Amino acid sequence: MGVYLPLTTARDGYGRRPAAEERPHRLTVARRRMVAEDVVSLRLTTPEGRLLPPWQPGAHLDLHLPSGRQRQYSLVGDPADRYAYTIAVRLIPDGAGGSAEVHRELGEGDRVTVRGPRNAFPFAGDRAVLLLAGGIGITPILPMAREAAWRGLDWRLVHSGRTRASLPFADELDRLARRHPGRVEILADDEHGVPDAAALLARAPEGAAVYCCGPAPMLDAVRGAFEDNGSGALHFERFGAPPIVDGEPFTLRLRDGRELAVPADRSALDVLRADNPATPYSCRQGFCGVCKLRVRSGAVQHRDRKLTPRQRADGEMLVCVSRAAAGTCLELDV
Template sequence: MDLPPDLYGRPRPDRFVQRLTAFGDWYNKPGRRPPAPAPARPTPELPLVVTGHEVIAAEVVELRLGSPYGAELPAWQPGARVQLTLPSGRRRHYSLCGDPADRSTYRLAVRRIEGGGGGSVEIHDGLSAGSRLTARRPRNGFAFCGEPAVLLLAGGIGITPLLPMAREAQRRGLDWTLVHTGRDAASMPFGDELRGLDPRRVVLLTDDHNGPPGAAELIAQGPGNAAVYCCGPAPMLAAVREAVPAGRPLHFERFGAAPIPDGKPFTVRLGEAGPTAGVPADRSALDVLRELRPDLPYSCHQGFCGTCEVRVSAGTPEHRDRRLTPEERAAGALLPCVSRAAEGETLVLDL
């Protein structure tokens, strides 16, 4: 190609332009492999300090967390969760139940579960004002869409993601109703706070009067066209999902693992020569693996946090998670909290 004259008007090609052109010809040469992109850096966890630790209902602790440096916390929207890494190293997900406009504090409410994985007991007994821990930035798999009419159904501690939704619906002037069910009034947090929003729109139902309410009774509390948001125990979710008419918007979040309606039995083995265990059709591989390795970390039980990730060295898995990329799956990653294998298959895991 003809080079432009010297940039300073001298009667010869400009040397800088010559070098630049040569570099461009080399860089754009057909068949040249482009430079590999730099690997993504993991987002660092947030350092947090406990600024409040208070019992607010029977077996329920309210936890308030702030930055130890006084910095603003990352923004979030109603329905969001944070994954906490507790001082013991346990990782657990909890819904944010404070005010998204308050960037100084994350507020959580945690019910004590004896005989569980130990996270709730550690929060109740092992944390106090001044305790340090870390968290991943908020993520939202239960987003509030702000339909004109909404019915919020909470079972027990399932009130935590729905409280900010009620506050947001009130702020927007939506037609909203919130129904909170529980064993008794003493076990149900935030009653006064909810009634303070609008007592006409809040319904509190307790089992100690007429027993647990049925799904039809719950749904009848709101407008017939309302979008339904539900968070609570598995039986409540199953009943509500069955009762909501087809075509009506339904959003829900589980406390833990979803039922396994179509599971087939398969086998897991720890290494080529390690112990082997059968995974029944109605149990997760994570549950079985934790019997072999009680220290195996876990958190959400729902296939989106990635805490329980293991590596498959042999066998063909059936991936059912919502987190791993095709490349990660091809490299052998597996989330045993939800993923399975075909009947009779053996998955060999590097643990």
């Protein structure tokens, strides 16, 4: 039986550790285009036309918006194009405002700050791969497909979503399908029904590694069906926060003395944002560090993949994933 791999893999298929470019870059929106219903693509370049740091399929950028919001978006362009980064953003009408700001306020010629690239979803270049994308989840998957084709791997790609009009980068996928017949499949729910996870996994070449990015129900279904499948390994990336399945209720105490109850099924970040919507956050998965806060007292159950042992010992905490034991209190410096 295959094994589940964590979101962060130690080395890629070339034996390299995924590097993170920490220096911020001030970039210009050189091109903006709609690539599906409610999905906008942005091509970002330096004002001087300089080379940008290299990246590998699966990498993402931290995008710092003019409002101060920070969000993460997968790179969907060509890693060989060192003069531009391309991202795609789906509008989430009832979201926290980041996607709406990109759609409604960012235009060609506007400036944004980015950090990265970082890679928490590296493509290992296995001999055989099945690539599964749900909706906007095509963004990290498309560069993987291009690299798999370039390297001559045995690969398949399935892109699913509500309707064909809602699926981004249809033109790029069509070109890829024409160049590599039989390797790209588009499944629109209104034409084919909601895809069955076991049936999707059955498309994998023998012993293939599976890479999956999409909404939580799709990931949960694929993970549930994976144990009965003969595939070699499962790599996946979530759109947002993973579900809390083993949490216990605890309390946060703020500097002003107020106490906020954290239920077993919600994160500390959820509760803090309900109290103060300006509370900073980005990945909600414990690897970007944007939501880091200092704990003045209390024992933290650290669940992140970002903080060093020294940072934890100094009282730092990522409130998107880390918690406390049942009935205890964490006093925050906020």
